[in-house]
Amino acid sequence: MTGAAWAMLGVTWTVILFFTIRFFVKVLRNPTPPEADDGPDIPFKDA
């Protein structure tokens, strides 16, 4: 592996891992409880 290849791999992996973990952890920390669906709010286009 050349130094340039390692640099590209290192930077790209860091960026991707950072955002993947950051966003998914945020999702896990804010779980949305299931709620009852009472159907569509407005059933038809011209309602």
Add this chain to the structure above:
Amino acid sequence: MTAHKEQWASRAGLVLAMAGNAVGLGNFLRFPAQAAQNGGGAFLIPYLVAFVLMGIPLLWVEWAMGRYGGQFGHHSAPGILDRMGKSRFLKYIGVFGLFTNLTLAAYYCYIESWTLAYVWHSLKGTFRSTPPTEFFPAYLGQHAGSITSLPPEAAFFFVVTLALNGWILSRGLAKGIELAAKIGVPLLIVFGIILAVRGLSLGPGDAGVVESPLKGLNFVWNPDLSGLGDFNVWLAAAGQIFFTLSVGMGSIHCYASYVRKNRDVALNAASAGWMNEFVEVILGGTLLIPIATAYLGLAAVQSATSGGSGFALGFLTLPTLFNNWGWFAPVAGAMWFGLLFFAGITSSLAMGQPILSFLADEFGTARAKGALLFAGCTFVLGMWCVWLYPGGSFDEFDFWTGTFSLVVFALLEVIVFAWIFGMKKGWEEITRGADMKVPVIYRYIIPYVTPLFLAVVFFGALVQPEGGEWKAAVSGLFDGRGWPLSPGSVLGKLTHVGDAGGWHGPNGEVTSRMVKDLSRILLTLVFAACSVLVFVAFRRKERRVS
């Protein structure tokens, strides 16, 4: 039970289902070959630029459109698009969201069934005695000179795959799709990590190893910065981002339509999108090419991926190379094809759900019946691909539904969202209930930059010149030589560039050109049928209101 009464069981499950929708076979087979052929590490620069300027905005647009349509009881693209403005025509743009999923599923489930068959044959040890280069054509029933095939084993695994898809879909969102994603996505990541660690740890002392796998990794990552000035590299990067995220299909709209009005879509979309990038760039870039390089040498791998696809390496070469791994060989084969299978099925389920939702919303079709109808239609269309695979039906489906329709739909939907629905309302939809701060610059990127990016991708596909020589093609226009269309461009395909002859050969035999034309007619008929269904559904609804 109608579709609109359903909901996701958990937020993490929804994000995994969306990530599973995006993660497909292309993450492992197409991405590494595209990267290697388009400047290596330098490819990642236009790739990430396209992700930020086109991929992420499209994800937010589709999630927001889906959640908005869901408020009105619509969970498929025609109804969702209908809600975006006053024009009655908008719902017909949404027809793409039915047509693409149905026809894409037909051939995609066929490939998915190959991976299932390969899992079975890996565990059985078939590839110890039969080289995959012999196994694969025999499995597909290919014979020299024939444009048809009816392979019993491939048809069997196709039916099994369709039955599995139908069964999971019939179980509903939470107990079917979400559960499959919660199992499939983590498993494919674990399989990928195990194979990547094993592959990268191969050394000169291991049986059969001719070169360090790091040379393969270097092939993928070494930046050739001259590629940054090449229009084709930017087109390839934008195309890869586009296809990897499963945008322009209508499946994201469908999944997001089950999110309640004030719940987040911004963070969910970003999380699913980045998870797909993790699987594609980190796992996809570390598996196929490094392992193949270790056993075949870099020159052979460069040659095998020269067409921009790692398909041949994945299906024809890797099973043989795993034989060098001793007792672990069957397990490694099962893991490789298992991860491809999980990547495939989480995507094909996302193709089925919009059809089920449309039938449930508009015709009150029960879920089990809808699943059966979807599996049945997929079987009929899929058998066309199975039967006429050697004649090129499969490639026609792939091009017109898996490439062309996606770009057209994405371009139209982003214009509808930004310019008809309006960015004021659109921005409110994207940011309402958001659990992350959406950078305000996207308020301007979505209406201007994203459509421009898509228009360039569309234009590039439409008139791509022979050999990708844009400069020569432009100068040819001015010196009277005309525009040399590539046979792979949209116009090149429509006008049969490089495909001389008619529907019959010199001895009256059917040619692949006839298969291609009939496949196009079939696809046109399917699109027309979907349009009629939408017309009927909305007319029924209007009658009910009046």
